[in-house]
Amino acid sequence: MLELNNYTLLSLIAGNDKKKVYYAIDRVKQRYVIVKIITTSNKNQHKLDTALFKKNAALTSDLIHPHIISIYECGLTANHCPYFAMEYCENGSLADKIQEGLTLDKTLQILQQIANALTFVHKTHITHGQLKPNNILFRNDGSVVLSDFNNASLNATTKQTSAVFFSSNYTPEYMSPEQARRVSFDSRSDLYSLGIICYEMLLGFPPFRGDTPLRISLKHLNSAIPQLPEKYRGLQPFLNLLLAKNPQHRFQTAKEVSFTLRQLQYQFLEHGHLRATPPANSTTPYILVNTNSSSPPSKKQPAGKSLLIAGLALTIPGILLLNNNGLRSDTSININEQEPPAINQSSTVISKMPLIINVIPKDASIQFNHSGLAFRQGVLLEPGHYSVSINKPGFQPQQLNIQHKQAPTQVNLTLSPARYSVQIKTHPPDSTIRIINIKPKYTKKLQLPPGRYLVEVSHPGYHAKRQWLEVNTSEVKQTITLTPAMKQGKIIQHALAEGVDGPKMVVIPGGRFRMGDNDGMGAASEKPLHWVNLANDFAMSQYEITRADFALFIKKTGYVFHEALSEKDSRKPITHISWHDAKAYAQWISKQTGYIYRLPTEAEWEYAARAGSYTRFVWGNKPHAGKANCAEGCWENHLKRLLKGSQAIAVGQYPANDFQLFDMAGNIAEWTQDCYLNSYRQHPANGSSVNKAHCSHRVIRGGSFTDPIEYLRIARRAKRTPAYRDEQIGFRLVLELKR
Template sequence: MSTVYLAIQISVGRIVALKVMNPSLTSDPAFSERFQREATIVGQLSHPNIVAIYDIGRAEDLNYIAMDYLPNGSVHDKMINGMTGEEALRVTKEIANALDHAHEKGYIHRDIKPENILFRADNSAVLSDFGVAKGIVGVSRMTHVGTVVGTPHYMSPEQTRGQTVDSRSDLYSLGVLFFEMLTGFLPYQGEDTVTIALKHISAPIPKLPLQYQAYQKMLEKFLAKDPDQRFQSGQEVSTAIDQLEAAARTPYIPNAAPEDLSVMALIRALFAATSQAIKWRWNRLTNLRWNKDEGFHTRKSFNDSVFGSEIAPTIFATRIQQQTHINPSLIIHNRSLRKLLLITGAVIISWCVLSVILQSIFAQQIAQGPQLLNKATRATASLFISPKPVTAKLTQNNARSSVSSKTQSSATSSVAVVTEQSSVASSQQVSSQASSIALPTYALTIKTTPEDARIRLMNIPEKYKEGIALTSGRYNIELSKTGYKTRTEWIEIKNEPLSVSFTLEAELDLSNPAKATIPNIVYGGKNAPALVRVPAGSFTMGNDNNMHSAPAHKVAIKAFAISKYEVTFAEYDFFAQSTNKPLPGDNGWGREDRPVIHVSWNDAVAYTQWLSKTTGKKFRLPTEAEWEYAARAGSTTTYWWGDNELDAKGKANCRRGCSSNYSGLFGSKTAPVGNYTPNAFGLYDVSGNVSEWVQDCYQDNYKNASSTGAATDEKQCTGRVVRGGSTKDNVQHLSTSARDNIPSGYLNETLGFRIVMELN
């Protein structure tokens, strides 16, 4: 609807935010009225927590409003960086006071959400964007009963139904925001807007995490389905927060009777606290990711869409929050300490029971498993039982190199008792008369093309030699040779000898087209990514089994060149530095040959325009049809490799189902480009790694799709198409026909792109 500029009001030398209405909407009376209404409403409100308007006018057919410049970002930004419980309470109280003032003046905001709450330089919260506000009394031509206005995730039950709303609807939305600031999650989520609306109407009020239980009653009053059971005014909210903060400052004095501390009472408390903790952790398990490099991460998602036609969709990322108590100076009181001790005791008891079971029943199997687990369980079990000795056969062929060369070659096997002490002795040389102690080993043979490539074992000290004897486990290998791209792979030995083969990819000097010996490589000019020529042809685009990619239809495609890999940080950073653009963040995953992330559609288009200007050739984003044609590479199956999702291993990087080395139990990240098998056109990572922006404006289906592969575009495009799925998606979302709708200005860790060069 409008663009906001940082400006100076020359008459008074004041810095302001200048909101300028889109010129193409000037002729639309509804938009002009709404723009005027925002200024009129805010002009009648005077409150420190409501944005102030300094001027409204029209210049050269441009409608504008000059208002407060609020430099400290929005609640959305604060949540990304983490908010404490104290901060969430303060923001909620300040916005409740702002709403109370607006309601007293007779106006309902109707669009409370993180992006509409900004911060002054002193960090005080300010309510902004009254563009869809309406009067409590009187009739407005802007809306009528049955029309839904707002943002779906924050709408009250009556608002989603299109019913008449009052001030209590705003307080419901404030309650949704309060929950999100505390947890980093929206209380009600769904695959589409209707599902979200139904949950607001009928789903139970969610529970807050344990550390925020003191806020649960207030949340339930915020989110009551019946408006009569909610807070009735912003002042009532402010008073409730004052009482909550006062209670938090009062030292906790237990008043339990002596009989409450009986053994049975403690056991009941133990089970209650444990079950509550397990339930909370289970609810968060699907959104938590972990690996040893990154630690814990909360999965980011975006799943919002338009409800009705009066407001643009808002896409959100789940925010990682810092979970703290109301008052950091209290940190923990007696009740919390008792719960903590009970939970800790339950964990210790569970570990002891598990250790005893493993060492008394599964001693043989656990001894052949991870050494750390074996040692830890044996040490714990030894406090209660005498761990069973474990016997293992050792042949001369699988003896480790640490065994003395004095061991007789005629000995074909021996029996040894493996104890914790003997695991230490196994690393030293022993005589032929001593008990030989070692785990079974298996020969590893690695063949490379070219044959003289250097092979290194990266996660163990031993140097590779053909047929090296290694125990079962996973090994990281590095293959390198001058003139070829270095390649790293994980391999796994599973109780049998392993022989693998790898081919190194030649480094092509694209600055000299004559050296580009692979026929389908196309030279795009200096600084251009490696390009692959895709031949002309036709294919069936879409999938009739999905309403958003139906109907399947024939498309004819002209020949074009497309980047062999997703655009990398190295390529994009050079562009950003050359044009003085900020460098996008890499989430700590690494830059250089990893695909660039945190780039919007607008950023991707800017990159192609810069590349066109510097090379003299025509670069752009691929159309949706070109992308699918290139990704399919002649296939007609669900995935470019076939219909079986179980075959995704080694071909894609995704969260679940790809067996990716870059995805752990609790986390996933992007892989360096070219790390997985290419499709038949020689294109890498068309499935997974990062979702890729394409040129097209998103349409709900292909009913009006072009048969020539041309991009669909609109002047007022609210969302662009992304294809291919990312490292955060499950394998089912990597099908070549899958598509998503994302606003062009949105960016996060899942979004990247590849480019097309037009051929003459």
């Protein structure tokens, strides 16, 4: 493994002729990090890249914010290549979340965090310049992290020259019209990119696509703003303000975007959806969009924007927050309106002015405490102090002290839900309890507002369990019982007909891993590198299915096979097996035992082969003789190979991996369940198989005795038609473990 100052570079995550990105460990701080190294070979380009790297490092190294990636160190390698080390976010990127699917509620939450990060960045006069899902990461706690400020630059200096230089780095699907024109752009370009991301989060793909960057750029410049489906129509005015072609017609600051998103979230909490049209009794004809923010220098906000903002308000009636941080419900509130403008001496003094109190939820009861007046919206009151009580069953009551002056007064607030105690008993008693969708830790004194909560209970030696808990209008008591887990490495062998035992199956714990080309040296079919989460434990054949195993199947079922299987070489793996033959055997075993046996998915196969490692081969990173059965590179004695010849050998002749599985590399290649695709772009993140109605090829993995040792890399993929048979292909099975 390579070393760089205090860092040990564990594996190459991505790379090209300009940069390389490594997964590394900081030996001093004892933490995992990401190390990015600029490696341009052209000397002139290298000088320019180095200068720009130092400039961007200076711009972004001081950006300290909860939703911005932490830069730990910048420096030069021994070859004078610039590098920096930054925070490692284990929970994947927004691109992964989009592939898994996002709810509207989750989409609004993520957009809110991105907007908060951009608000901070833009206040320092920095434009990100390349906002896209792959640059938006997630920590273990689910918080959003904005990363990759490679194209960041000061707003005042973002001129055409820098835009042209960086044009090759832009991802065309997310560039703004200004970037597409190669003209000066500012922080509003980031807001356009955020609009593209918003659309993709909802529908799963960006709005403007094409087969070349030029065609995509032209769509950014000329195509109409896409219309959302009916179920998202309430977000259309918001999206229109983000994706306006003219920057002056967009939101002018990220703070405005953040403020509007907060209002949208409040509406969603109240109604469970976003209104596409206003209710008939709406009394609020406009939306307040961050009146304290200022537009970029010399960018006067046009009148047209106010009309668009008014249109957006029609989807969010009555949600105008005086305080962006919300109002505490357990304290009284003193509201002081700004002093009204001076009244001309010749004008008539108005003695009574209207009072409007907008409350969420809308059906809350509003009453004056001492005046004897009945409250109604727009009630005319003389200047003075008024005490108001606001109540709603299921919510915490609110007391307001309002100073009503000689001007209209409008108060806007949201009641906090009432809280109820939640008590969870577990078996075993000392289990760990977590509530996944809230930040507070579980304690016996925890109180929660009404809602649905995802509770996770875990204990060593038991299967973790998650279940939803409903908190309504009373105390909640819940008992959760865990089931014992099978120990990793346990051997399961089910009895078949006539007392014969089936294949030995090894228990493998579920887990999360990076699937694909982890060493950066694989084919395009092994990319992109992506996270896969196998939620459940499973068991896999300790050995490849043998000739003896398959012979029993033929004997008991009369299955028509193309050759007679004698007792000779009974411990060798069965070969000349089609994908259909392997499926038939799995179905027979399932019927015999009452358990579900099947071919492994491609993700399960790679996870089992890696056994927790990210090495190139089952045994390590380097080719090594004596570790597997293959044609070239596996034999310590070349003469012995020539005398013995290349052939499949009895199973279990080479060392097992850390999951106690034998022959995961070499001997024979193995069928998997998956239909073959040319890349992992459509690969399920949950480890399930890829299926198509008409599948012309199935995936095989592991390499065989006919292959050179380089073909035994864990990540290498191959394909064959389902009916294909030859001497180098067999299979092993997976047993689903019922909970």
